[in-house]
Amino acid sequence: MSVFIIRRLMQSVLVIAIMGALVFFAVNVVGDPVDMLVNPEADQAEVERVLHALGLDRPLHEQFWFFVKNALRGDMGDSFIFGEPALKLIVQRIPATFELAVAALIMAVVVGIPCGVYAGLKPEARTSKAIMAGSILGFSLPTFWVGLMMIMVFAVMLGWLPSTGRGDTVQVMGIEVSFLTLDGLSHLVMPALNLALFKMSLVVRLARAGTREIVHQDYIKFARAKGVSEGRIILVHLMKNILIPVVTVLGLEFGNLIAFSVVTETVFAWPGMGKLIIDAINNLDRPIVVAYLMITVILFVTINLVVDIIYSLLDPRVRLGDLKR
Amino acid sequence: MTAAGAAAPPTLAVEGLSTHFFTKAGVVRAVEDVSFTVDKGEVLGLVGESGSGKTVTGFSVLGLVDHPGRTVAGRILFRGEDLLAKSAAQWQQIRGSRIAMIFQDPMMTLNPVLRIDTQMIEAVQAHEKVSREEARQRARDALAQVGIPAAEERLKAYPHQFSGGMRQRVAIAIALINKPDLIIADEPTTALDVTIQAQILFEVQELCRKTGTALIWITHDLTVVAGLADKICVMYAGKIVEAGPIDGVLDHPAHPYSLGLIGSVPSRNKRGVPLAQIPGTTPSLLNLPPGCAFRDRCASAGEACGQEPDITLPLPDRPVRCHYPHAGTAP
Numbered sequence: 322m323s324v325f326i327i328r329r330l331m332q333s334v335l336v337i338a339i340m341g342a343l344v345f346f347a348v349n350v351v352g353d354p355v356d357m358l359v360n361p362e363a364d365q366a367e368v369e370r371v372l373h374a375l376g377l378d379r380p381l382h383e384q385f386w387f388f389v390k391n392a393l394r395g396d397m398g399d400s401f402i403f404g405e406p407a408l409k410l411i412v413q414r415i416p417a418t419f420e421l422a423v424a425a426l427i428m429a430v431v432v433g434i435p436c437g438v439y440a441g442l443k444p445e446a447r448t449s450k451a452i453m454a455g456s457i458l459g460f461s462l463p464t465f466w467v468g469l470m471m472i473m474v475f476a477v478m479l480g481w482l483p484s485t486g487r488g489d490t491v492q493v494m495g496i497e498v499s500f501l502t503l504d505g506l507s508h509l510v511m512p513a514l515n516l517a518l519f520k521m522s523l524v525v526r527l528a529r530a531g532t533r534e535i536v537h538q539d540y541i542k543f544a545r546a547k548g549v550s551e552g553r554i555i556l557v558h559l560m561k562n563i564l565i566p567v568v569t570v571l572g573l574e575f576g577n578l579i580a581f582s583v584v585t586e587t588v589f590a591w592p593g594m595g596k597l598i599i600d601a602i603n604n605l606d607r608p609i610v611v612a613y614l615m616i617t618v619i620l621f622v623t624i625n626l627v628v629d630i631i632y633s634l635l636d637p638r639v640r641l642g643d644l645k646r
Numbered sequence: 647m648t649a650a651g652a653a654a655p656p657t658l659a660v661e662g663l664s665t666h667f668f669t670k671a672g673v674v675r676a677v678e679d680v681s682f683t684v685d686k687g688e689v690l691g692l693v694g695e696s697g698s699g700k701t702v703t704g705f706s707v708l709g710l711v712d713h714p715g716r717t718v719a720g721r722i723l724f725r726g727e728d729l730l731a732k733s734a735a736q737w738q739q740i741r742g743s744r745i746a747m748i749f750q751d752p753m754m755t756l757n758p759v760l761r762i763d764t765q766m767i768e769a770v771q772a773h774e775k776v777s778r779e780e781a782r783q784r785a786r787d788a789l790a791q792v793g794i795p796a797a798e799e800r801l802k803a804y805p806h807q808f809s810g811g812m813r814q815r816v817a818i819a820i821a822l823i824n825k826p827d828l829i830i831a832d833e834p835t836t837a838l839d840v841t842i843q844a845q846i847l848f849e850v851q852e853l854c855r856k857t858g859t860a861l862i863w864i865t866h867d868l869t870v871v872a873g874l875a876d877k878i879c880v881m882y883a884g885k886i887v888e889a890g891p892i893d894g895v896l897d898h899p900a901h902p903y904s905l906g907l908i909g910s911v912p913s914r915n916k917r918g919v920p921l922a923q924i925p926g927t928t929p930s931l932l933n934l935p936p937g938c939a940f941r942d943r944c945a946s947a948g949e950a951c952g953q954e955p956d957i958t959l960p961l962p963d964r965p966v967r968c969h970y971p972h973a974g975t976a977p
Contacts, residue, residue: 537712539749539755540755540757540758543817544757545710546747547741548739548741548742548769548772557768558757561759565759636758637759637806
């Protein structure tokens with residue numbers, strides 16, 4: 322197990338290094354930030370001054386070494402717009418996005434797995450067909466439209482839920498969270514549901530497909546032949562098997578939830594990372610874009626590592642395959 | 647159950663059992679009017695080709711026929727009580743404790759993500775309120791009983807860490823763990839190599855003799871039942887075409903199909919002579935035409951075979967479903 326983790330960690334470092342180079346050079350190809358920062362009527366001397374101040378007059382490879390040296394010390398540069406460290410700006414926004422993503426993931430699992438298993442066990446039932454039809458809607462309706470409709474119905478017409486912002490927050494270990502106050506919770510429900518809808522549909526489909534396959538396996542019938550109760554067969558024999566694909570996919574999707582909750586955050590004015598990155602891209606604020614992409618890369622690498630570890634806990638065959646090597 | 651030993655009902659008496667599958671293409675009569683009895687300590691061989699309804703018969707006795715299948719007629723008397731009249735919960739209590747089953751493919755019968763001890767302990771705890779430790783002790787004993795060394799360590803292993811033969815032993819241990827009155831073994835040695843097959847046959851036979859457990863051994867392999875069974879039922883297209891004591895049927899088969907089966911055992915052929923076989927293939931059980939299902943493949947078929955033959959008793963103890971039963975000499 323530890324050999325496995327060490328090897329995976331080394332792979333992870335390599336991936337992060339390669340991504341760092343790619344991101345840095347790619348961002349430098351796009352647009353000229355000076356155009357955005359300097360008054361269009363400024364003279365050449367003013368442009369030169371800004372270029373020099375930002376270090377953009379140096380050759381690209383020097384800029385890169387400067388970036389790498391600082392990045393290793395945890396400094397991703399200052400935002401061109403805000404003049405503050407890019408990393409700090411992003412980290413400030415992480416808890417909001419993270420909270421939203423976790424809430425969405427929990428919703429997706431808690432609703433998706435039981436619905437999917439039910440639809441898999443009773444594929445002919447009317448309820449199952451309704452669940453599957455619902456999951457197609459969840460897949461195909463665009464997130465922004467569903468978000469707007471939710472605001473229309475629950476905030477404007479019914480007036481049950483607030484439409485924007487995080488509401489009251491509480492500090493837990495120095496981090497602002499919404500879900501511990503009633504007001505915060507009411508702010509969280511709609512955006513989380515909006516973000517969860519797609520994942521929920523995905524989980525329903527995965528759980529249903531898994532159930533349909535597993536339920537016809539001999540070992541399920543053998544468990545019945547042992548006289549094991551139906552409840553235990555579903556909760557232990559079936560569930561542990563269908564969790565393998567669900568965990569794999571959800572791990573990857575969790576990264577997506579965090580990194581690309583841009584649409585939902587924009588619709589519900591949720592003060593997370595998504596909003597920040599959209600503004601940064603519009604303003605060609607390179608340090609923020611680079612820092613954001615690096616965080617995303619590290620996030621995905623970490624999640625993949627965690628998924629592999631959970632996976633090996635769920636499926637003993639993965640564990641043995643590794644020990645043999 | 648009666649108190650007097652002489653009048654005790656057989657362990658299992660199946661009477662007129664019919665299990666049909668209601669598919670979109672039509673009704674598949676997988677098991678039709680099947681009757682047999684198994685007494686305490688007796689071994690019944692249920693023989694037939696693939697698709698003859700042997701396995702479905704076994705599953706019907708356990709009430710484990712999958713949708714869209716249903717047992718539509720007959721009685722399954724287990725120690726005199728009709729299982730078909732029992733509730734789902736009562737039947738579940740009998741499954742695994744009084745009647746156990748061993749499946750064909752040992753690679754598929756154990757859940758790959760659960761440890762052996764989990765899978766054995768739950769079999770005990772499903773039927774008896776015993777502590778985990780007590781159940782574990784029984785699991786250990788059962789593994790030792792089927793000849794698995796280092797039972798304590800093996801309990802902590804996962805199925806993929808066992809070979810096919812070992813897995814089948816674990817499955818047999820699970821079947822034995824609650825000391826059932828009847829074990830239904832569905833071709834348990836088919837997926838194993840010949841030496842393992844012989845060991846397992848020997849061990850199962852020993853165990854049944856010692857404990858008085860009745861055994862239904864489902865197989866397509868006549869050589870396996872020849873050395874194991876007391877009685878034999880030959881199935882064809884969902885029906886029992888011939889039944890009787892093992893020696894009687896093997897030495898003097900009356901039904902042309904039994905005759906053909908015995909004739910196709912390879913060891914009976916002379917070297918260089920093509921292997922004997924029954925011409926044709928088993929008919930589709932979907933919308934079976936009226937009359938004897940074997941008539942298209944049968945050398946002795948005649949006029950009367952357009953009509954479904956009834957069970958006759960050309961010899962006592964030897965029910966046969968044929969219009970032209972064989973005179974009764976060795977083939």
